Amino acid sequence: MRLPSILYPVEQAFRYLYGALPFSWRAGAQYRRLRRFLSEAQWWDAERIREWQTERLGWMIRYAYENVPGYRHLYEKAGITPADFGTLEDLPAFPLLEKSFVQTDIRAFTSRSVSPRNLTYLTTGGSTGVPVGFYHTRVNRWMEDAFMHAGWEWGGWIPDQKTLTLRGWFQGTPKRFFWYNPLRRELHLSTYYLTVETYPQYFQIAKQFAPLFIQAYPSAMTFFSRLILERGDAGVLQPRVIFLASETIYPWQRELIARAFPTARIFAHYGHTEQAGLGHWCEYIDQYHFWPFYGYLELLDSQGNPVPLGQVGEIVVTSFWNYGTPWIRYRTGDLGILAGNFCSACGRNFPILSNVQGRIQEFLISQYGRLVSFTALNVHNDLFDHVWQFQFYQDTPGKVTLKLLPRSEFSKNDLNRIQQEMSSKLGEDFSLETVCVEQIPLTPRGKFKVIEQKCSLDWIKETIE
Template sequence: MTLREMVKRLPYPVRQGVKYIYGMIPLSIRYGRVFWETYNFLQESQWWSKEKLEEYQMQQLSKLLHHAYENVPYYRRIFDERGLKPKDIQDFSDLRKLPYLTKDTFKARAKELLARNFDPGKLPTSHTSGTTGKPLQFFEDPFTSQKEWAFICHQWSRVGYKPGDFRVELRGPVNSDKPVYYDPASKVLRLSPLIDTKEKAIYYLTKIQNTGAKFLHGYPGAIASFAYAIKGYRLTVPLKLRAVLFASEAIYDWERELVQEVFNCRVFSHYGMAEKVVLAAECEHSHQYHCIPQYGITEIDRDTHEIIGTGFLNYANPFIRYRTTDIASMPISSRCEKCGRNYFPVFAKVEGRLEDFIITPEGTLIAPAIITHPFKDLKTVKDTQIVQKDLDLVVVRAVPWAGKDSQALQAELRQLCQDLQIILGKSVQVKWEIVEEIERTTSGKFKWIVSEVSRDSLEKGIKEI
């Protein structure tokens, strides 16, 4: 068990005390050597030439492939079956000699994908959000989180954010008992991302104003819902934000426009994932996503525009040519002339749809990332899907694991529906339905949220504000 996991298990008052003490440690020490080395490197290398960045990428790729070949049984088999050695991957085109890694393959081969030179008992774990219906769990090496945070701070620096700056977050699990939580160690005021009443919207505005925070960070859907409530209730916005920082979801044009209008500041977004294979962010002068080459190698499938990533940060569970299942809109291989960085590829956005939201009878929009939290620790259920039958009816389709106790299954589904009820509100009825399998779309893709509500009803709330 890691130190962070031990702290998480402490009682709340003790945990807060530990965080306050930790927050008193100077930032230069608290963030760690690896963070600062990575951050300073990124601030300098962002202006490197394309040739120098590509040379760096190939060095990192060679290092990763040699490690995977020597220490990861799955990749050793992949190389041997193809008669390849790491030295045979001489350029980016050679990478196509290796197969894609999918989520299903990772789950089926999880033990083979763990590097033998790491002790899993001493490694931090991570998982995907579960918006594909079944969260993927994996290990990270001890310094992955420090490196990742350095990359995030690097991209946020384009809108004036500096490591250690105070920020307000609308993200994480919905918490009705503690809708406001201050984390002194991170200098973050966390707000439960569900804003379902005028009183809560006013309360949040007051809290943010009192902090003097210049940065609002969170799920695009949650912040858009906040802006939607502010505009709908005709509230005054007494904030002087420098930027709104979107994260963790696909972004819709109407979300960006609404948030920018209500908060009157730059909306800055980035694209990333828990698996840490691709990181892309806007620059100072455009809303195009610039893939950060120091983070990994990003491929865009020529036919489907699916984003494929090979991450440089995690050696415990390497992801090589990982299929993200996300689709890049209008990708180009040339650099952004507006900022001059040789970050590539560049794409307009990650595709997403309004139908991925749940909309309540009151017109509250609830984003997928908010709904994922009750699903993360299911023990008796293998796959799930949420179907909105009507504005006031949501059905959870559940595929149980074979051999699981029926009473345990029923109890877990009851708890799941109760947790969803808290998120969706009393006006929405939540039921469950046990099924043998969940149908895929005609293209073979899985859709976690299915809306049977007419598009007119979905768009009505947005048009009326």
């Protein structure tokens, strides 16, 4: 029910007063208990973590079997029951969960033990073509905050400080592209309306707000940084930390952002809307430390076998906290490289991914089925200096369109050079067309995709090992 307009000022005043209270107090007792647990458990030895995970996994498997018809069907079809799980080594015997299973019948994968009033419907971003719908419960709210804040603290985060966000949470309008949330002391700038023309307004608002922290999509922060450097505004905004997430982070993006914000530390984490796996960089190294108390991580090849250290595998996760739609051995479609299960720099016994290479959809496909990641194209020189943004579009194997959003100084020579160098890097089994465009649309969630992949990807998973 909407409040009468006369009461809006009263409501807003209450939000500001309530937001002035410490977040840990407002978040509730469950949040505080979990934060205390994480502050201690992050230093447990490997054996104690395994014991905790074994107990939690056994409980989640029993919960899903008893309350979620889709899991009972999967397990009965595989001839397996919760009684067959006793150690972590038993987990591979349980079936993998495909996105399509939940897409096809969300009711079958929704817990019967949770009241509909305690369910919140969400969807994934739809990077596989069709968004996957699922349910969270109230547990996900305080749980996610507790883990996120514990991980951000490794990067220098402090609670109750001003934060600027450039993410898809807030869309706004062309005339109202910012919104302040006093409950979290966050100023949201819409990624949908950030352009060369609107940059002065965005920058002035950010400057007046003077945030201590910035949260952003890497693509949005890259574009904002390009504009800052172009206008000679580098170093004016001085956040302590820039937190990046939700997209693949490329080295050239980090370099560009660091030039625009020379005083800021760049800190990243891996996560997704499903809240089944979460990894932060630590205080000392820029590698993803996956929380063993958030979910159980597996890195598998195309045959479902664990990959050795240093090899690329698909990230498969089991959530310990999702009771609405449980995720057990869930294939995320994301790819990572396993670096080990212990960080000698920080001392945590966490699974470490040296790199998250992005989604399976972030590859280009040659006419012979060869896969080329954006990272492999090695865009580290001045090739795109006269371009605001660029995007690879593909709907047919072997044929790629490179879309360029040109800057004022862009010339025919730039176009020819980009065409020649990128054709050479892609190889002879690709046909490349380079075109200039006036706009490169964002996704419904306000993200910018470097590769817009429209080819069928069912067979691609079989080629990634």
